[in-house]
Amino acid sequence: MALQSLDPRVSRLGIAEDSLSHLVPKGDLDQFETYEAFVQVKENKPFEHAGPVHAPNEEMAFLFAKEQYSRRGMFCIALCVIKTENIRASHFTDNGQDVYDTLDATASGEETESFEIFHLMKRGKQHKYAGNVMARDYDDALVAAKSLYQSAKPVFNIWVVKSEDILATDEDDQDIWDTLKEKQYREAIAYKAQDKIKAFKEEQAAQA
Amino acid sequence: MNTEALKDLLYKIADDQLILGHRNSEWTGFGPLLEEDIAFSSMAQDKVGQSWQLYQMLTELGESDPDTVAFMRNADQFHNCQFVELPNGEYDFSLIRHFLFDTAELIRFTMLADSSYEPLAQLAKKIKGEIKYHKMHADIWIKQLGAATEESIERLQKSLDMAFPYALGIFEPSRMESEIISEGFFSGEEKLKTEWLSKISEILDQTSLTLPDASLQTPVYGGRYGTHTEHLQPLLDEMSEVFKMDPTADW
Numbered sequence: 001m002a003l004q005s006l007d008p009r010v011s012r013l014g015i016a017e018d019s020l021s022h023l024v025p026k027g028d029l030d031q032f033e034t035y036e037a038f039v040q041v042k043e044n045k046p047f048e049h050a051g052p053v054h055a056p057n058e059e060m061a062f063l064f065a066k067e068q069y070s071r072r073g074m075f076c077i078a079l080c081v082i083k084t085e086n087i088r089a090s091h092f093t094d095n096g097q098d099v100y101d102t103l104d105a106t107a108s109g110e111e112t113e114s115f116e117i118f119h120l121m122k123r124g125k126q127h128k129y130a131g132n133v134m135a136r137d138y139d140d141a142l143v144a145a146k147s148l149y150q151s152a153k154p155v156f157n158i159w160v161v162k163s164e165d166i167l168a169t170d171e172d173d174q175d176i177w178d179t180l181k182e183k184q185y186r187e188a189i190a191y192k193a194q195d196k197i198k199a200f201k202e203e204q205a206a207q208a
Numbered sequence: 209m210n211t212e213a214l215k216d217l218l219y220k221i222a223d224d225q226l227i228l229g230h231r232n233s234e235w236t237g238f239g240p241l242l243e244e245d246i247a248f249s250s251m252a253q254d255k256v257g258q259s260w261q262l263y264q265m266l267t268e269l270g271e272s273d274p275d276t277v278a279f280m281r282n283a284d285q286f287h288n289c290q291f292v293e294l295p296n297g298e299y300d301f302s303l304i305r306h307f308l309f310d311t312a313e314l315i316r317f318t319m320l321a322d323s324s325y326e327p328l329a330q331l332a333k334k335i336k337g338e339i340k341y342h343k344m345h346a347d348i349w350i351k352q353l354g355a356a357t358e359e360s361i362e363r364l365q366k367s368l369d370m371a372f373p374y375a376l377g378i379f380e381p382s383r384m385e386s387e388i389i390s391e392g393f394f395s396g397e398e399k400l401k402t403e404w405l406s407k408i409s410e411i412l413d414q415t416s417l418t419l420p421d422a423s424l425q426t427p428v429y430g431g432r433y434g435t436h437t438e439h440l441q442p443l444l445d446e447m448s449e450v451f452k453m454d455p456t457a458d459w
Binding site: 008009032053054055056057059060063064066067068071173175176177178179180 | 234237238241242243244246247250251254257258261334335336337338340341344345348349352446
């Protein structure tokens with residue numbers, strides 16, 4: 001007997017009803033690695049963290065990030081993805097304490113590699129791009145960033161990434177963000193359910 | 209202007225987008241991983257949106273309104289190629305279809321950007337970005353799985369061999385092919401097919417997959433003029449279920 005569901009697509013699969021009882025349990029941690037997506041919402045605005053995606057490689061992470069974080073009315077003009085394990089995070093501070101003031105190392109000054117710096121300026125908000133530094137390693141990059149990007153506003157957490165670990169939109173592919181505007185059916189806001197429920201209830205009441 | 213030739217062209221493109229959009233949307237909730245589920249569903253919505261624009265154009269040329277055209281015709285009144293109505297099968301088949309169809313779609317709309325029918329040229333320019341992303345998505349998947357494991361290569365090759373004669377059916381010439389070309393609406397299926405073969409080879413050459421020899425295949429024609437497989441009518445019945453229950457329903 002094939003499994004019957006209210007979803008006709010499930011019924012069509014013709015799954016034997018008893019086949020669900022002997023599903024083989026999944027192995028541990030069979031997930032893909034995660035990548036962090038960053039979007040630029042407007043020209044002259046910094047890239048900001050949008051969220052994670054799972055993917056088998058960087059290119060696919062870019063594909064998935066584009067669909068997940070630049071749809072549904074969210075304006076986006078550029079996107080980049082960074083493998084989560086390639087992001088080094090500083091520790092967090094609270095109560096208005098600037099994380100830069102808690103660093104005790106000194107910059108070594110041997111500038112060999114390019115790093116990108118992201119700041120968390122408000123707890124609960126996204127990390128935003130602050131700028132680029134040349135440094136010897138991740139810790140060195142933090143110290144270098146202090147001299148360049150510390151301001152009167154406290155920073156609560158810093159992400160440091162090697163520039164080469166970032167996959168960003170190709171200039172030529174800018175047009176992948178052009179999309180038809182007539183897609184109201186995609187936006188939850190277009191479903192004005194309350195009016196319909198009200199009308200339905202009134203109709204029911206009138207019939208009673 | 210030869211309106212009949214133009215309508216013939218618009219109908220087949222619109223019906224391809226609608227039927228494949230609907231087919232691909234059937235993956236929603238079933239995708240091989242969450243992120244891909246979202247991406248595939250999103251692209252399906254793009255296709256449905258594009259078909260709406262084309263039906264709108266047909267309405268302006270005197271046809272019924274888009275909803276009526278989309279939901280009230282029977283299978284034998286549809287002009288889509290049979291390729292797009294085939295059931296989804298496993299993900300390997302859906303991916304191969306996505307790759308073969310969307311490559312043709314990108315070339316078609318790039319050609320249509322030069323159409324003498326201005327609204328069509330405008331639309332083609334407007335949706336270029338969406339379609340470019342679709343091909344980017346397909347290419348990356350095919351390159352990934354077409355050179356990954358023995359199983360992934362074997363599955364894709366099997367699907368490719370099965371899909372290929374149907375894919376050639378995309379290029380079934382119109383009964384008014386020469387009028388369509390001479391009016392400058394579109395530069396023709398033959399030209400599209402030639403470019404398509406070179407574009408898909410470009411990607412397949414980077415994988416362990418082999419493109420079947422097009423000259424040894426019999427293209428599956430008939431879809432453009434109402435000959436369909438047994439799979440189309442059930443799709444239409446399901447798609448139009450709500451509309452037929454209450455044609456005034458909206459949101």
